[in-house]
Amino acid sequence: MKKLFVAAILSFLVLPVVVSAHDDKDPRHIAMTTLGKNMKAIKRGLKAGQITPDMHKQAEEIQAIAKSLTNLFPAGEQKQDSRAKPEIWSDAAGFNKSNQRFVLAAAALSQALKSNDVSAGQASQKRTGKTCGSCHKAYRLPKK
Numbered sequence: 001m002k003k004l005f006v007a008a009i010l011s012f013l014v015l016p017v018v019v020s021a022h023d024d025k026d027p028r029h030i031a032m033t034t035l036g037k038n039m040k041a042i043k044r045g046l047k048a049g050q051i052t053p054d055m056h057k058q059a060e061e062i063q064a065i066a067k068s069l070t071n072l073f074p075a076g077e078q079k080q081d082s083r084a085k086p087e088i089w090s091d092a093a094g095f096n097k098s099n100q101r102f103v104l105a106a107a108a109l110s111q112a113l114k115s116n117d118v119s120a121g122q123a124s125q126k127r128t129g130k131t132c133g134s135c136h137k138a139y140r141l142p143k144k
């Protein structure tokens with residue numbers, strides 16, 4: 001009886017750790033979808049030929065997420081339905097390097113928007129998008 005009780009408590013403690021990668025509360029999912037939304041909003045604004053205060057904030061948010069992105073992939077973490085490739089951990093140096101390119105591009109994007117230069121903003125936005133894509137290509141599994 002006592003053993004069963006302990007097992008029940010243990011399974012209660014262990015189970016919630018197995019979160020789905022598509023859970024609305026999963027910080028990795030929140031961060032990545034925020035990146036997607038902000039990039040789209042910035043692209044849309046630039047296409048309309050404008051740079052708004054919201055776009056400055058969105059770029060700053062992208063920059064902040066970029067700086068701590070690798071923390072969203074702690075060693076040994078397994079999530080259901082995750083498209084994270086094992087290479088994120090087995091080739092951590094390569095993953096960090098890929099993210100470093102994103103960090104630099106995101107800083108340049110913020111800077112370009114601050115200078116209120118739409119065409120520089122567009123070029124930076126494209127360059128930033130490429131750094132997202134190259135990390136996804138190397139470290140994200142294809143859709144099932």
Ligand code: HEC
Pocket residue numbers: 021022028029030032033035036037039062069079081082083084085088095098099102128129131132133135136139140
């Ligand atoms: C250094 C690597 C890296 C960079 C840079 C990166 N991502 Fe990701 N992204 C990933 C990985 C890995 C996943 C898969 C995570 C998972 O399924 O657990 C992912 C997932 C996503 C998802 C799907 C999220 C979900 O849970 O449905 C979106 C959207 C996304 N990224 C957008 C972006 C955008 C936009 C950028 C650039 C502004 C970006 N990412 C930059 C590695 C990266």
